[in-house]
Amino acid sequence: MLNAGIIGASGYTGGELIRLLAHHPNVNVNIATSRKLHGTYVSEQHKNLVSLNYLRFEDVEPEKITEFCDIVFLAVPHGASMKVVPKLIDSDVKIIDLSADYRLDVDIFEHVYGQEHEDPRDVPYGLVELHPEVSNSDFVSNPGCYPTGANLAAAPLVNKKIVESVVFDSKSGISGAGIVPTTTSHYPNLAENITAYKLTKHRHRAEINQELQRFDSGLTNISFTPHVIPSIRGILTTAHIFLQDKMEHQEVFEIYKKFYCDNNFIRVIEGVPSISHVRGSNFCDIGLEIDENNNRVVVVSAIDNLVKGASGQAIQNMNLMCGLEETTGLWFPGLLP
Missing domain, CATH: 3.30.360.10 (Dihydrodipicolinate Reductase; domain 2)
Known part of the structure; x- marks a missing residue:
């Protein structure tokens, strides 16, 4: 069983990660961070998770997360991930960043987002249908929706x-x-x-x-x-x-x-x-x-x-990065009507 941590778990993508992973047979979410909601139950913010998740939000340093997790999802705004990744990158955890920080070449990022990139590095773009190299990666940048x-x-x-x-x-x-x-x-x-x-x-x-x-x-x-x-x-x-x-x-x-x-x-x-x-x-x-x-x-x-455009795609990336079947935990139909 893989242990997962979600940094920035109070937003829609963080909540969607927890929802989707709740029935993933190979993954347990054991850390969900939020500075603002530290100490409150995750299900108080994401009420669809009542009776399905009993975690409390934590305010914990990234280095500490690596002691308890095999994979870390970054569900934070652009500009925040580049401050966190250097604290995770030398550990054994796999990283999936849902922000924009590592999607673009550095010069393009700095032009488009109007800020200096603090941690330039080449990271595979996690649109797996176009980037099969995701399977061999420990750090992937999840695409925009x-x-x-x-x-x-x-x-x-x-x-x-x-x-x-x-x-x-x-x-x-x-x-x-x-x-x-x-x-x-x-x-x-x-x-x-x-x-x-x-x-x-x-x-x-x-x-x-x-x-x-x-x-x-x-x-x-x-x-x-x-x-x-x-x-x-x-x-x-x-x-x-x-x-x-x-x-x-x-x-x-x-x-x-x-x-x-x-x-x-x-x-x-x-x-x-x-x-x-x-x-x-x-x-x-x-x-x-x-x-x-x-x-x-x-x-x-x-x-x-929120799924193929964000959290589901992140789990699809995780499955391939961890040697699991691509469809694990994701093979279900849409909601109709």
């Missing part, structure tokens, strides 16, 4: 080096904004409304560029605009992929089926994916349609932003 849906939607065609440009239109449930209430998440501002924001300069665009340009360094025309919708969970991404030449539906569909044939959590479907089909699960559903008049492929992906 928007880039997960976007990159999975476009990678098979970009890999063929036949793409002229990509325009991503992503719509996310409000949980992506975090557990602290904001003007955006205030019910009267969100209900019966859709809010576009950071139309051309969202930070996750850098992740999307970095990953897609691994497949085709010549693809520079990549656009991304996010929206918040009146839903709690889920991200629906519509990728408008403009090709160099005309292609038939079946040809493109087979490219996707072949590209993801060995990936348990990618479901390439006929028709249009729906957030409601993946909610609560680690699946990513992908569907597509051809616009023959414009050499355009419209690819739609659907994920749960």
